[in-house]
Amino acid sequence: MGISIVITSGKGGxxxxxxxCGVASCLAAMNYRVLCLDMDIGxxxxxxxxxMTDRVLMDFSDVIYQRCSLLDAVVEHPQIKNLYLLTAPVSARASHIDRIDVMTLLGQIKREFDFCLIDSPAGIDAGFELACAGADRAIVVSTTEPSSLRDAQQAVNQLRSRRIPIHLVVNKMSKKLLRKLHTTIDDAMDTAGLPLLGIxxxxxxxxxxxxLGQPVILKERRGAAVAYYNIARRLLGQRVPLHRF
Ligand SMILES: Nc1ncnc2c1ncn2[C@@H]1O[C@H](COP(=O)(O)OP(=O)(O)O)[C@@H](O)[C@H]1O
Ligand SMILES: [Mg+2]
Incomplete structure (x- = not known):
């Protein structure tokens, strides 16, 4: 049985x-079967x-409403073996989709894939609720900007009632901030109230x-690509020290 992880934030961007995409590509490159599920409806x-835009024909609502099977709706990445996508409907409304249907869908996905990474919309309303509905754990992505941290905190407050493990990823960390890494990261962890999964x-x-629609891990061995790889390893339970830049 696989595991479902929602990637959320509160704030957009x-x-x-x-x-x-980065973490999913790394897990797939490590031979895990990974489904990227777009829940950013609209x-x-x-x-x-x-x-993969030109490959996508069906979306997750086609599976929920039994217009096609899960395995007929998912599409495989052209370059990365084991990496699959199930996209979101463009014209549906999150408030019209039943969370029980989403939970049933995730049950089905977890029988076929080792990991399902769920892309959440910004905000903490119906779309966010739907994206979190069947998640076994959550990753909250924030920058170190106060507004981003505050929105992350809001998302965490909503997630707490679900009693699933929640981790923080701090993204877009600037070199300037890195010089005072400890204060910045400690502040971020304190504000969001979460253990850190990666920077x-x-x-x-x-x-x-x-x-370009090119997974960065195919081309780069430094910068964000390394950080994505380290996060993937931590998700697998490996002990990886926080990356030194
Ligand atoms: N580590 C990073 N460094 C620089 N730019 C980034 C980084 N991560 C994301 N971005 C850029 O930030 C913007 C928002 O990213 P995106 O992943 O679309 O955010 P979200 O899904 O939260 O709205 C995009 O232009 C993306 O290319
Ligand atoms: Mg997005």
Whole structure:
């Protein structure tokens, strides 16, 4: 039985989708069967960042409403074996989708895949609730900006009632902030009230690779790519020291 992990944040633009793609590609490269599930209904873009837009025909609502089977709806990544995508409907409304249906879908997914990484929309309303519905654990992605940390805290407050493990990933960490790493990270952990799963540096190559739809781990062995790999290893229970930049 696989495990489902929601990647969420509260605030938009913190890097949820990028972190999901990076970590999912690393897990797949380590031979785990990984499904990336886009739950950012209406504003989906996981297919673009993964470079799979032209392959996507069906979405998760087609599986929920039994218009096709799970394995017919998922699409495999053209370059990374074991990496699959199930996209979100563009025209549906989160408030119209039943969370029980999502939980049933995740049950099905976990029988077929080792990991299901769920991309959550920004905010903490219906879309967020749906994305978290069937998650076994959660990763909250925040930058060190106060507004991002405050929104992360809001997301954590909502997640607490679910009694699932929640971890913090600090993204877009600047070199300047890294010099005072301990205070910054301690502050971030205190504000969000969470244990830390990883720190990802500000890496100007990420927007470039995202725009090209190229998973960064295929091309880079430094910067954010290393941080994604370390997070994947920690998810597998390996002890990896916090990356030194
Ligand atoms: N580590 C990083 N360094 C620099 N830019 C990043 C990093 N992570 C994400 N980005 C950029 O930040 C923007 C928002 O990222 P995205 O993953 O779409 O966030 P979200 O899914 O939370 O809205 C994108 O332009 C992306 O390329
Ligand atoms: Mg996103």
């Amino acid at each position: 913190t890097g949820k989708t990028s972190v999901l 504003l989906r873009n996981l297919d673009m960042v993964l470079g 990802i540096p500000q890496d100007d190559k990420i927007p470039v690779y995202n725009g």
